[in-house]
Amino acid sequence: MxxxxxxxxxxxxxxxxxxxxxxxxxxxxxxxxxxxxxxxxxxxxxxxxxxxxxxxxxxxxxxxATLRDILEISRAHGDAPYLVYQGDRLSFAEHYARAAAFARLLTGRYGVAKGDRVAIAMRNFPEWSVAFFGAAVAGAVVVPLNAWWTAAELEYGLADSGARVLVADAERAERLAGVLPGLGVRCLVARAGGAVPAGCEEFEAVVGDPGDPAAASLPDVPLDPEDDATIFYTSGTTGRPKGxxxxxxxxxxxxxxxxxxxxxxxxxxxxxxxxxxxxxxxxxxxxxxxxxxxxxxxxxxxxxxxxxxxxxxxxxxxxxxxxxxxxxxxxxxxxxxxxxxxxxxxxxxxxxxxxxxxxxxxxxxxxxxxxxxxxxxxxxxxxxxxxxxxxxxxxxxxxxxxxxxxxxxxxxxxxxxxxxxxxxxxxxxxxxxxxxxxxxxxxxxxxxxxxxxxxxxxxxxxxxxxxxxxxxxxxxxxxxxxxxxxAKDMLIRGGENIYCAEVEAALYEHPAVADCAVIGVPHEVLGEEVGAVVVPRPGASVSEEELSGFLGERIAAFKVPVRYWFREEGLPRNPGGKILKTRLREELLG
Missing domain, CATH: 3.40.50.12780 (ANL, N-terminal domain)
Incomplete structure (x- = not known):
């Protein structure tokens, strides 16, 4: 340190x-x-x-130098609240003790060695952080999986990473129940709320009571700054996600x-x-x-x-x-x-x-x-x-x-x-x-x-x-x-580059626009023209003509959308909040 x-x-x-x-x-x-x-x-x-x-x-x-150093530093914050979720409040000292207990479980009973992969598939519960830091200080490579993924996508992430252990919430564990035995993955279920799928164990019961936070200790696993620490899967719009x-x-x-x-x-x-x-x-x-x-x-x-x-x-x-x-x-x-x-x-x-x-x-x-x-x-x-x-x-x-x-x-x-x-x-x-x-x-x-x-x-x-x-x-x-x-979202209209972000920024200036996305509309001669999906603000209304006139005063005419779609529901987004324009194109253009 x-x-x-x-x-x-x-x-x-x-x-x-x-x-x-x-x-x-x-x-x-x-x-x-x-x-x-x-x-x-x-x-x-x-x-x-x-x-x-x-x-x-x-x-x-x-x-x-490492996540172990950060976890050790966090311990000094003591009883200050670290994670707040609904009625639960986890202090830094309590979080350290639970992460240490999980790390000892991994290196002991589960035999996880340095470089082995430990996956996490759950919503933003406090147990996510406990599993993340515990696995990291045990020397494992932590694999956070997208909790929005289907069973097939989660199965892909587990198989691709070669994870030995999975910490999942009840929803994800149930989703994976049919494929876990074939993957040979040990599964721990956090916030089970009832019976866990066959072959799984309850996270809280297995980790146990960490005891007095002051007495908690991490397993002796040396870590180097260049050691592998995480595999985060990218949210690519085409092909399989990359780790x-x-x-x-x-x-x-x-x-x-x-x-x-x-x-x-x-x-x-x-x-x-x-x-x-x-x-x-x-x-x-x-x-x-x-x-x-x-x-x-x-x-x-x-x-x-x-x-x-x-x-x-x-x-x-x-x-x-x-x-x-x-x-x-x-x-x-x-x-x-x-x-x-x-x-x-x-x-x-x-x-x-x-x-x-x-x-x-x-x-x-x-x-x-x-x-x-x-x-x-x-x-x-x-x-x-x-x-x-x-x-x-x-x-x-x-x-x-x-x-x-x-x-x-x-x-x-x-x-x-x-x-x-x-x-x-x-x-x-x-x-x-x-x-x-x-x-x-x-x-x-x-x-x-x-x-x-x-x-x-x-x-x-x-x-x-x-x-x-x-x-x-x-x-x-x-x-x-x-x-x-x-680069892949840039439109090319008759040889002219049109950057979606520029048109979207102009749309946001209109007081009736709550959300928007610009997509390419196929055109036989020009290749593409500009289309816009618009979500009006609650109680507001706006027409195509009004938006086109508004934009015409702010951006070049060839950038003004030739087609609009208005929708009350929100735009489709990935878990990181980015608009899924590929899905919009499929929905609207086929």
Whole structure:
């Protein structure tokens, strides 16, 4: 374990000296100047350079080395609440004791050795975290499976990863009951609520009473930063999901990257790291995304363990329940994908609840419409939003935009954190100058090893330390990143590139639009034309003609949709909140 840990991170730290939202101080120092000051020798965010898979790479000198280090640090938070779920409240000390008990069970009775895979398939229950940290400190590679998957998809994840043990909730265990015997997987059922499927055991009964938290101890399994730690399956829209193989360094460094990203804005506005850290209050995060995605696990669960923050869990996403929890638990931050923030802020119930505890709104995972910034200013005056960019393959955070940086450039996802390099290239791999759109490449200690048992896919996406994201982006002169769209979702109309995110952002500016998605409509001559699926706000109505006229004043005529679909129900999304455009196309276009 390192002597010092970079743990302070919060929207309020980034906003520390930014003050009133909407006011950008004059004569701000440049991003490079801020980075040099924050990463200087002896500073909290000092960097080192190591060789990772043959590539010299900058790393955080003061980051925890492994998930074991993070769990040990979390123990010091004692009786403070770590996980809140309905009537259950699990303190850091209790969580540590339960994770330690599960780790000892794995290495003892179940004979799990370092490198064996342990899978988790359940909703966001507190037991998810117990199983995750327990398996990690036992030396296992943790395999979080998508709880929304069908039995066949879950079976695929278990077989593909070669998991020896599965921790599932009752719903997932029942779904898998018919296939588990053939897989040879030991199954533990959390929150069984009754009889468990044949061959399974009840998680709570097997783990047992962990006893006095002060007496808890972890099994003696040595871990290295480059040891395999996790396999998160990507939410690809075509073909089988790929298992993203991450290391302990990947996931343990992410909280420090998040801290740097948030605090660098405050330093740029005139604060110091020490002042911002001292001013930061303990975070209470309303988790609106699943643990089985990088945002929920890396940036919320693991970061909160390191910081001593509380994570408030929901059975499923619901806007009114979210508002109730914000009021009851004095939540300081929430977000998820931009659409979730938008739903809360535009809810007709918003004014019925006390949201004064909120110090910020953070979001990522999809492009955010600039109109969201205006809505945050309206509903949460003097709170400055933040967003970030990252992927499963980059262990969550790559860039972050907060505080004065966000006020200055709200349509950007921010500059890369100090340990990351980014560049934009054309199809031939030639690096493009600022302002030009191409594929975004990422390099840093957050980039995973590759895809589990997929050497060809790994060789294609990971080259010389650079991850080829598949996202279309541009950089400005100061290194701020602007995500234009996913390459596969870009429309080409008669040879003209149309980026869905641009049209969607313009649609969001219309006061009657609650949610939207832009898809391509086949055309015999042009190849594709623009179509838009629109969900109006409750009680609002809008016509095709009105939207087309509205958009015609904001974007070029060839980008204006030629066809609209209006629907009252929400748009189909994956568990991470991203719109399933493939499903929309199938539903609407056949």
């Amino acid at each position: 390192q002597d010092r840990q970079a743990t302070a991170t919060a929207d309020e730290t980034a906003n520390g000296t930014a003050q009133a939202a909407g006011a950008v101080p004059a004569d701000l120092p440049g991003i490079a100047e801020v980075r040099a000051a924050m990463t200087a020798p002896g500073q909290l965010f000092e960097m080192d350079e190591v060789e990772i898979r043959g590539v010299r790479t900058r790393v955080w000198k003061n980051a925890p 993203a193989l991450g290391t302990h360094r990947n996931i343990a460094g992410n909280p420090v990257s998040l801290a740097y990203g948030m605090m660098s804005a405050g330093v740029r506005a005139g604060g110091t790291v020490e002042e911002l850290a001292a001013a930061a209050q303990r975070r209470v995060t309303l988790l609106s995304v699943p643990f089985f995605h990088a945002t929920g696990c890396h940036s919320v669960l693991v970061t909160s363990a390191l910081q001593g923050g509380t994570v408030v869990l929901m059975y499923k996403w619901d806007v009114r329940t979210a508002l109730e929890l914000i009021e009851r638990e004095r939540v300081t931050g929430f977000g998820g994908v931009p659409a979730m923030a938008w739903q809360v802020l535009t809810s007709p119930d918003f004014d019925r609840y006390d949201t004064s505890s909120l110090t910020g709104v953070s979001y990522g995972g999809a492009p955010a419409a600039p109109a969201l910034v205006d809505k945050i200013k309206e509903r949460l005056p003097e709170r400055i939003p933040g967003n970030g960019y990252g992927l499963t393959e980059t262990s969550s955070v790559t860039t972050y935009n907060a505080g004065v940086n966000y006020l200055e450039r709200p349509d950007s996802v921010g500059p890369p954190v100090a340990v990351c390099d980014v560049k934009v290239v054309d199809p031939a791999g030639r690096e493009l100058p600022p302002g030009e759109v191409g594929e975004l490449l990422i390099k840093g200690p957050n980039v995973i090893k590759g895809y589990w048992n997929r050497p060809e896919a790994t060789a294609e996406a990971f080259r010389d330390g650079w991850f080829h994201s598949g996202d279309l982006a541009r950089l400005d002169e100061d290194g701020f990143v602007y995500i234009v769209d996913r």
